[in-house]
Amino acid sequence: MHSFYLAWKYIIYNRIKTAVLVACVTLIAFLPFALQLLLEESERQLTSRAVSTPLVIGAKGSALDLVMNTLYFGDEHPEAIRMEAVNRIWDSELALPIPVYTRFKARGFPIVGTTLDYFEFRRLEPASGRNMAVLGECVVGARVSADLNLKPGGSLVSSPESLFDLAGVYPLKMKVVGVLEKAHTSDDLAVFVDLKTAWVIQGLGHGHQDVTRLTDPSLVLKRSGSNVAATAKLYHYMEISDKNIGSFHFHGNTDGYPITAVIAVPADEKSGTILQGRYLSKNENQQILRPKVVIDGLLQNIFRIKNVLDAVVSVVALATIMAIVLVFALSLRLRQSEIQTIFKIGCSRLTIAKLLAAEIMIIVAASGFLCGFLLMVVNRFTNDLVRRLFIG
Amino acid sequence: MISGSAMVETESLKFQYHESSFHLSIPYFAVQAGEKVAVVGPSGSGKTTLLNLLAGILAPMEGSIKVGKTAVSDLNDAGRREFRIRNIGFVFQDFELLDYLSVLDNILHPYRITDALKLTGEVRQRAILLAEQMGVDSHIKKHPKELSQGEKQRTAICRAMLPQPKLILADEATGNLDPENKTRILDLLFAAVDDHGTTLLAVTHDHELLRRFDRVIDFNHFQSDGPG
Amino acid sequence: MINEMRSYFLLVPVLLFLLLSTAAQAVDDPLDVYVVNYPLKYFAERIGGPHVKVTLPVPADVDPVYWTPKIADIGAYQQVDLILLNGAGYAKWVNTVSLPRSKTVDTSRGFKDRYITVKETMTHSHGAEGKHAHEGLAFTTWLDLYLASEQAEAIAEALARRRPQLQDEFRANFQSLEKDLLALDGRIRAIVSANNTVPIIFSHPVYDYFVKAYGLNGRSVHWEPEQEPSSAQIAELRNLLETHPARWMIWEGTPVKPAVDVLHAMDIQSAAFNPCGNVPSDGDFLTVMQQNVVNLEPVFR
Numbered sequence: 058m059h060s061f062y063l064a065w066k067y068i069i070y071n072r073i074k075t076a077v078l079v080a081c082v083t084l085i086a087f088l089p090f091a092l093q094l095l096l097e098e099s100e101r102q103l104t105s106r107a108v109s110t111p112l113v114i115g116a117k118g119s120a121l122d123l124v125m126n127t128l129y130f131g132d133e134h135p136e137a138i139r140m141e142a143v144n145r146i147w148d149s150e151l152a153l154p155i156p157v158y159t160r161f162k163a164r165g166f167p168i169v170g171t172t173l174d175y176f177e178f179r180r181l182e183p184a185s186g187r188n189m190a191v192l193g194e195c196v197v198g199a200r201v202s203a204d205l206n207l208k209p210g211g212s213l214v215s216s217p218e219s220l221f222d223l224a225g226v227y228p229l230k231m232k233v234v235g236v237l238e239k240a241h242t243s244d245d246l247a248v249f250v251d252l253k254t255a256w257v258i259q260g261l262g263h264g265h266q267d268v269t270r271l272t273d274p275s276l277v278l279k280r281s282g283s284n285v286a287a288t289a290k291l292y293h294y295m296e297i298s299d300k301n302i303g304s305f306h307f308h309g310n311t312d313g314y315p316i317t318a319v320i321a322v323p324a325d326e327k328s329g330t331i332l333q334g335r336y337l338s339k340n341e342n343q344q345i346l347r348p349k350v351v352i353d354g355l356l357q358n359i360f361r362i363k364n365v366l367d368a369v370v371s372v373v374a375l376a377t378i379m380a381i382v383l384v385f386a387l388s389l390r391l392r393q394s395e396i397q398t399i400f401k402i403g404c405s406r407l408t409i410a411k412l413l414a415a416e417i418m419i420i421v422a423a424s425g426f427l428c429g430f431l432l433m434v435v436n437r438f439t440n441d442l443v444r445r446l447f448i449g
Numbered sequence: 450m451i452s453g454s455a456m457v458e459t460e461s462l463k464f465q466y467h468e469s470s471f472h473l474s475i476p477y478f479a480v481q482a483g484e485k486v487a488v489v490g491p492s493g494s495g496k497t498t499l500l501n502l503l504a505g506i507l508a509p510m511e512g513s514i515k516v517g518k519t520a521v522s523d524l525n526d527a528g529r530r531e532f533r534i535r536n537i538g539f540v541f542q543d544f545e546l547l548d549y550l551s552v553l554d555n556i557l558h559p560y561r562i563t564d565a566l567k568l569t570g571e572v573r574q575r576a577i578l579l580a581e582q583m584g585v586d587s588h589i590k591k592h593p594k595e596l597s598q599g600e601k602q603r604t605a606i607c608r609a610m611l612p613q614p615k616l617i618l619a620d621e622a623t624g625n626l627d628p629e630n631k632t633r634i635l636d637l638l639f640a641a642v643d644d645h646g647t648t649l650l651a652v653t654h655d656h657e658l659l660r661r662f663d664r665v666i667d668f669n670h671f672q673s674d675g676p677g
Numbered sequence: 678m679i680n681e682m683r684s685y686f687l688l689v690p691v692l693l694f695l696l697l698s699t700a701a702q703a704v705d706d707p708l709d710v711y712v713v714n715y716p717l718k719y720f721a722e723r724i725g726g727p728h729v730k731v732t733l734p735v736p737a738d739v740d741p742v743y744w745t746p747k748i749a750d751i752g753a754y755q756q757v758d759l760i761l762l763n764g765a766g767y768a769k770w771v772n773t774v775s776l777p778r779s780k781t782v783d784t785s786r787g788f789k790d791r792y793i794t795v796k797e798t799m800t801h802s803h804g805a806e807g808k809h810a811h812e813g814l815a816f817t818t819w820l821d822l823y824l825a826s827e828q829a830e831a832i833a834e835a836l837a838r839r840r841p842q843l844q845d846e847f848r849a850n851f852q853s854l855e856k857d858l859l860a861l862d863g864r865i866r867a868i869v870s871a872n873n874t875v876p877i878i879f880s881h882p883v884y885d886y887f888v889k890a891y892g893l894n895g896r897s898v899h900w901e902p903e904q905e906p907s908s909a910q911i912a913e914l915r916n917l918l919e920t921h922p923a924r925w926m927i928w929e930g931t932p933v934k935p936a937v938d939v940l941h942a943m944d945i946q947s948a949a950f951n952p953c954g955n956v957p958s959d960g961d962f963l964t965v966m967q968q969n970v971v972n973l974e975p976v977f978r
Contacts, residue, residue, distance in 0.1 A: 059560075059561035059562070059568070062561065063550075063561055063562075066549050066550055066554065067549045069549075070548065070549030070592075071549070147778075153778075153779050154778075172775070172777065172778050173755060173775050173776065173777035173778075174777050174778055174779045177777065177779070187748075187752065188755065188775070189775045190748050190751040190752060190755070190774055190775055191748070191751065191773060191774055191775070192773040192774070194775075251774075251775040253772070253773070302773055303745075305773055306772075307772070394545070395545075395547060398541070398545040398547075399558070399562050400506075401501075401504070401506055401539055401541075402533075402534060402539060402558070402559050402562065402608075403530050403531070403533040403534025403535075403537075403559065403562070403563055403565070404530075404534075404562040404563060405527065405530055405563070408562055408563065412562075
């Protein structure tokens, strides 16, 4: 006990040196554990989500981008496919198709255009408010609600795609009608709208005055016996309300409207296999993926990188340990007179060794405690860190 | 005060450092119990070596050393260490306090570095009492760097006296002090050894203080070769 | 000890019974079905029998075509086991609400290639080359009774998917309904065949499928059976009669006497043919259609 008391007094007196030593030891202990935590969490997040999503259909191209965007709403947007892809699966009667359109954002959070089937598929229930019912309504994930302080009754405006895209997507003021229960998945960070609302954001659907009854000539481009062509000056409503919802409409055939991907939930394994077989043709411009297979490939790459990182960290750790040993050795040399004094007083060499060992143990214990605390902090934020580092 | 029985006694003492030409040879040396003896001599004559031999820090090549009733020269390393910490107090020229301990912790230090001494409440109270006697009681929470030279040496004396040793060995205890402090330190040291009946053997270069000792031993009388 | 063991052994079959009863009860609970018009309600009830609970939340005095549900109504639609839509643009409110597609059946999807496009009076577009909107569809598909039987078959299949153990019963019920619908279809064909090209006026443009199915020569105006026609409406009719010399107007419901008198003065008689979009005050879909057929007989005589 006296050894620890004396060691503690020495450590406290030499705060800066102690702090540096503790920091070094903490870092070399923390890094590999933190990395392991992050990788385990990323594996858990990525895998559980991938396993729960049987099939994804999208445009041919990067399988990883398609899966990451569809499952985790990552920033990389694959090429869009047409709504007709959903009808194709529906008509096959092999799977339930759930369209997903993730092109837009609102205050940094992805807007996910989909159908009500998505919520049943992911087992998402509103914690407050209700699910979306009418065009222009949105339901937000738990984190969106917390970060933006949104509750049912609030509103959220979609973000323009680029600052200077004057002819592009209009910001739409959406009404928040519900906040989902915390799901501990990417769904917590999403703003969910009906697919049709996403198309309104894109400008494929809109609401405006009755064009056939316009009196302002600057709003009418051309008038014929059966059709009135309006000019670009015609004001499109940027918010959908009870008063103007009746005016909202879509031009053209919605079968050609864009979506990012289709989540297909097959009736059974056999149906899933048959469905996959239908996309094997060389002329096929869509691909069908099993997310688990794609994510397994990604994880293999991540773990390969991790092995390299482990090797690097090991070398750094070795260098750090050698530096720490050098610090202790130099410290011993500087304390020679102290050692001589206590030896003269009557202290044995074993006791001297105990004193030094006590110092080392206190430093290691402090580092261990700090490392544990930092790991707790990392653990608390792994969800966010994994999203930022691996999902994007 | 001479009690009449030898506290320290050496016979035919011979010592030589490894790989050194220094050679100490003392046919006979004795200090009576309760005596305050000064040891003078030129630098390198072996005064500090003698103190180290008496304390058991060094072992003689020949001869015997008795301190009290114990034949120190017959003990092994561990034995000499234990004997030293129980029975001998050191006061050094450079004070040799530990910077990272408070005044009180420095005084109590011997009790924390060996199992031979038990740190109890009674010991703590004695430490505080000693500090009062030495006039450093108001500084017990301070660290050595906050003390004057005199205060440091008085703290060192407390540390040496706390285990109630039979023998105090002071090696140039006033060497680094100004004249006023020298006198004061010596007064305090003498008062402490008188209070506890401790024998004092002090190496000093300070001839002005010699007359205060009971006896002065001139090292020139002992044969030695080379620095020691 | 033995008594305790006896108690445990008795508990097991009791628990098993309760478990099985609960499961059986879940299977036996009627399917909760919401529809958008009365014909679908009638078809679903004929086919589903006691195994379905069919709701048309539209108030009795409102034409379902023009009904807009409140949020609570939409919520109710979202929660049910099955939503039956007519398709062909019926219930435009469906385009602006969120319904779970997995529970939704478009009963006319099977014959979407046979939808009738209605050239609206005016459409609009954005820009010189923009696509048009409001090129509407005729939506009273059930007035073609052959198509009505196809809608009924779609309902039978949807119910069978949800209750496979009852599919034989649903099939048998559908066949019974189909027999009634086709019998009705046969009767109409027999009545119109002698004189199907005779010019007819319809009080509202809701008979497109009926006209096409039976090869009729009909044109439409916009007269309400409960209102006396305005002078503009009368003038419009007169214009129409110059190229379409009809002697009969077919009404959605029994017209008011002043309207009948106006037509009488123009040598036009009135007959009622209720499209039966909402729940009738008397009878059911079949009896209403049978009465419609009776009302048509003098038109084609």
